[in-house]
Amino acid sequence: MIKKNKVPMPKQDQLVRIKNFDEVALGYTPEQAMEEASRCLQCKNALCVKGCPVEIDIPAFIKYIREGNFLDAVKKIKEKNSLPAICGRVCPQENQCEKFCVMGRRWEPIAIGRLERFVADYERSNNKVAVKSSGEKGKVACVGSGPASLTCAADLAMMGYGVTLFESLHVAGGVLMYGIPEFRLPKKVVQEEADYVKSLGVELVTDVIVGKTVTIDELFKEGYQAIFIGTGAGLPKFLGIPGENLNGVYSANEFLIRVNLMKAYLFPKYHTPIYRGSKVAVVGGGNVAMDAARVALRLGAEVYVVYRRGEAEMPARKEEVENAKEEGVKFVFYANPIRVLGEEWVTGLECLRMELGEPDGTGRRRPIPIPNSNFVLECDSVVIAIGQSPNPLIPLTTEGLKIGEHGNIVADSEGRTTKKGVFAGGDITSGEATVIAAMAAGKRAARAIDQYIQKGVGW
Amino acid sequence: MNEILVKRELAPSVKLMVIHAPLIARKFKPGHFVILRVCEEGERIPLTIADADGHNITIVFQEVGKTTKLLGQLNVGDRILNVLGPLGRPSQIENYGHVCCVGGGVGVSELYPVTRALKQAGNSVTAIVGARNKDLIIFEDEIRSVSDELYITTDDGSKGVKGLVTDVLKRLLEQTRFDRIYAVGPPIMMKAVSEVTKPKNIKTIVSLNPIMIDGTGMCGGCRVIVGGETRFACVDGPEFDGHLVDFNHLLSRLKMYQKQEKEVMQRN
Numbered sequence: 001m002i003k004k005n006k007v008p009m010p011k012q013d014q015l016v017r018i019k020n021f022d023e024v025a026l027g028y029t030p031e032q033a034m035e036e037a038s039r040c041l042q043c044k045n046a047l048c049v050k051g052c053p054v055e056i057d058i059p060a061f062i063k064y065i066r067e068g069n070f071l072d073a074v075k076k077i078k079e080k081n082s083l084p085a086i087c088g089r090v091c092p093q094e095n096q097c098e099k100f101c102v103m104g105r106r107w108e109p110i111a112i113g114r115l116e117r118f119v120a121d122y123e124r125s126n127n128k129v130a131v132k133s134s135g136e137k138g139k140v141a142c143v144g145s146g147p148a149s150l151t152c153a154a155d156l157a158m159m160g161y162g163v164t165l166f167e168s169l170h171v172a173g174g175v176l177m178y179g180i181p182e183f184r185l186p187k188k189v190v191q192e193e194a195d196y197v198k199s200l201g202v203e204l205v206t207d208v209i210v211g212k213t214v215t216i217d218e219l220f221k222e223g224y225q226a227i228f229i230g231t232g233a234g235l236p237k238f239l240g241i242p243g244e245n246l247n248g249v250y251s252a253n254e255f256l257i258r259v260n261l262m263k264a265y266l267f268p269k270y271h272t273p274i275y276r277g278s279k280v281a282v283v284g285g286g287n288v289a290m291d292a293a294r295v296a297l298r299l300g301a302e303v304y305v306v307y308r309r310g311e312a313e314m315p316a317r318k319e320e321v322e323n324a325k326e327e328g329v330k331f332v333f334y335a336n337p338i339r340v341l342g343e344e345w346v347t348g349l350e351c352l353r354m355e356l357g358e359p360d361g362t363g364r365r366r367p368i369p370i371p372n373s374n375f376v377l378e379c380d381s382v383v384i385a386i387g388q389s390p391n392p393l394i395p396l397t398t399e400g401l402k403i404g405e406h407g408n409i410v411a412d413s414e415g416r417t418t419k420k421g422v423f424a425g426g427d428i429t430s431g432e433a434t435v436i437a438a439m440a441a442g443k444r445a446a447r448a449i450d451q452y453i454q455k456g457v458g459w
Numbered sequence: 460m461n462e463i464l465v466k467r468e469l470a471p472s473v474k475l476m477v478i479h480a481p482l483i484a485r486k487f488k489p490g491h492f493v494i495l496r497v498c499e500e501g502e503r504i505p506l507t508i509a510d511a512d513g514h515n516i517t518i519v520f521q522e523v524g525k526t527t528k529l530l531g532q533l534n535v536g537d538r539i540l541n542v543l544g545p546l547g548r549p550s551q552i553e554n555y556g557h558v559c560c561v562g563g564g565v566g567v568s569e570l571y572p573v574t575r576a577l578k579q580a581g582n583s584v585t586a587i588v589g590a591r592n593k594d595l596i597i598f599e600d601e602i603r604s605v606s607d608e609l610y611i612t613t614d615d616g617s618k619g620v621k622g623l624v625t626d627v628l629k630r631l632l633e634q635t636r637f638d639r640i641y642a643v644g645p646p647i648m649m650k651a652v653s654e655v656t657k658p659k660n661i662k663t664i665v666s667l668n669p670i671m672i673d674g675t676g677m678c679g680g681c682r683v684i685v686g687g688e689t690r691f692a693c694v695d696g697p698e699f700d701g702h703l704v705d706f707n708h709l710l711s712r713l714k715m716y717q718k719q720e721k722e723v724m725q726r727n
Contacts, residue, residue, distance in 0.1 A: 245712070257677065268719070271526065273719035275715065
């Protein structure tokens with residue numbers, strides 16, 4: 001008899017976890033993983049694989065788990081995906097592999113993400129094997145070291161290229177380090193995955209900002225045959241309302257960089273400070289807003305998420321919204337901030353009530369302000385999480401790169417830009433998207449780079 | 460990389476370091492800054508590059524916070540954990556005619572490469588440098604070597620003119636028409652200089668020093684208000700038109716972590 005529901009994910013108790021930054025989801029035990037794997041129907045023409053942006057042979061790795069052969073399972077995953085411990089945690093599986101799972105038509109789909117995470121963690125705590133690239137096939141530079149670049153670099157190394165990753169911050173990982181909080185994606189996990197990529201022969205160079213320390217054209221002169229740009233969407237957007245520059249107002253990026261990358265939650269052991277508000281308003285309805293809200297909560301605040309549409313329209317993953325709610329984050333829907341109040345420090349956020357009108361270009365119903373519906377949400381800190389745009393540094397310092405209207409680098413589906421030998425992928429081309437979409441872009445670009453270097457295909 | 464080659468105390472709690480940083484040195488232009496971090500637990504802080512030659516850069520800093528204190532404890536042969544740069548837009552250097560370069564405190568070291576470049580570009584250069592007392596006057600010889608005339612002021616009169624840099628500037632402006640003013644130093648000094656030159660409508664460039672983290676435009680922590688608009692000092696600056704800068708806002712934001720800065724200093 002097949003079990004209808006997923007083996008539940010063990011989680012930290014909600015009353016305990018709001019007081020710490022430890023990971024919320026604890027991961028399956030080997031027994032739980034084997035039990036969950038036994039639910040898999042092992043479809044011949046598996047639909048789940050079609051939902052995987054990086055084409056993992058899902059039934060094959062699940063079969064190994066069922067047999068208790070965890071290391072072969074992870075090996076199977078790593079044929080396609082070098083960062084399984086990360087994907088298993090932050091991929092929106094409900095919109096991808098698990099969405100297509102046949103089991104999901106009547107019951108709950110197989111917990112593919114949890115199983116991926118389980119074997120990746122199993123391997124991390126046991127010995128792992130990597131084959132180092134000979135580097136003989138050519139020399140490639142990957143700019144940035146977030147999910148797109150890490151994946152592109154790993155795939156190229158596995159093909160036999162010598163790859164250098166250039167990172168402007170002091171550690172590898174990009175948004176995985178500065179953006180996603182510890183309790184959702186432990187930084188140790190990110191570093192171990194980055195270490196795995198390095199063990200494939202990829203060289204990591206931190207503290208180099210391409211566009212300033214060195215330009216794209218100079219990298220070509222240094223002998224790099226192709227360059228992949230995966231610099232992400234790192235520029236914070238602001239609302240452009242009065243009072244936005246008062247003390248206590250953060251961009252989500254700054255708030256999360258301080259806490260995640262600089263570990264301000266461990267201040268003063270770590271020296272970077274963060275203002276711990278007692279009542280924090282987080283503006284926005286996406287995953288970044290959920291992350292910021294849950295961080296603020298753990299720093300001891302009462303937290304209000306202010307979103308101009310309703311719950312159904314929130315772009316955040318359902319699971320993240322549920323987690324936030326469980327932990328005590330409050331939501332103020334149909335509200336749009338028009339002014340941050342305060343003299344030197346924030347004292348409140350003035351908002352207008354909204355109602356939903358006709359669908360807009362994104363298919364979601366457009367929020368329309370209700371006249372004279374102003375109200376004030378008292379708060380001593382505001383975090384603005386309404387999105388990020390691509391960093392303009394490389395576009396500004398590289399001739400021949402076509403730039404789109406949102407400041408994104410224009411590239412085709414294989415990552416080819418308008419400049420010969422230069423490829424790009426991830427949020428720098430698409431605007432803000434998911435970790436896995438960026439990884440898929442890195443993967444496609446790696447193939448195109450191979451074609452370009454070996455056969456001159458592309459321009 | 461990042462090895463400290465020279466360390467000198469220029470004044471009480473003001474230190475100069477020459478650092479082996481070839482990638483940064485070869486791209487250096489006056490006005491550029493670096494972001495550095497000294498230990499795994501450390502903050503990322505911006506410091507303006509005071510000079511560069513060949514493979515090395517020079518930084519000058521006052522030990523006022525946790526990071527600068529820790530930096531000051533490093534010695535020749537030690538490596539600085541992380542140094543990123545060069546960052547920011549370089550100074551606009553042209554032959555403007557007669558330029559007045561004004562520096563205060565540790566900012567005088569930042570004044571030096573800009574003054575030198577302005578001199579080399581053909582400008583006639585008047586320099587005014589000030590500090591609280593004679594012991595805190597730094598880079599005097601350097602500034603003298605790249606300017607046509609140099610005025611020194613101290614708050615207590617222990618060297619040069621007793622008073623503020625703006626006292627000398629005001630006096631000079633009674634007889635001289637400057638074509639451009641460049642000012643770097645404590646925000647309150649840059650504010651005062653801008654207030655003096657604004658009625659006379661002399662273009663005044665100031666180099667701002669807000670709190671930064673990444674230094675590459677990612678966090679927005681360094682936002683300043685210039686001409687009513689929000690700008691990021693790290694990528695849009697750090698130099699701006701002093702007549703358009705909202706200095707009160709800058710001063711207020713610089714105080715944002717005062718309490719925490721004390722707390723982290725008291726630890727250990």
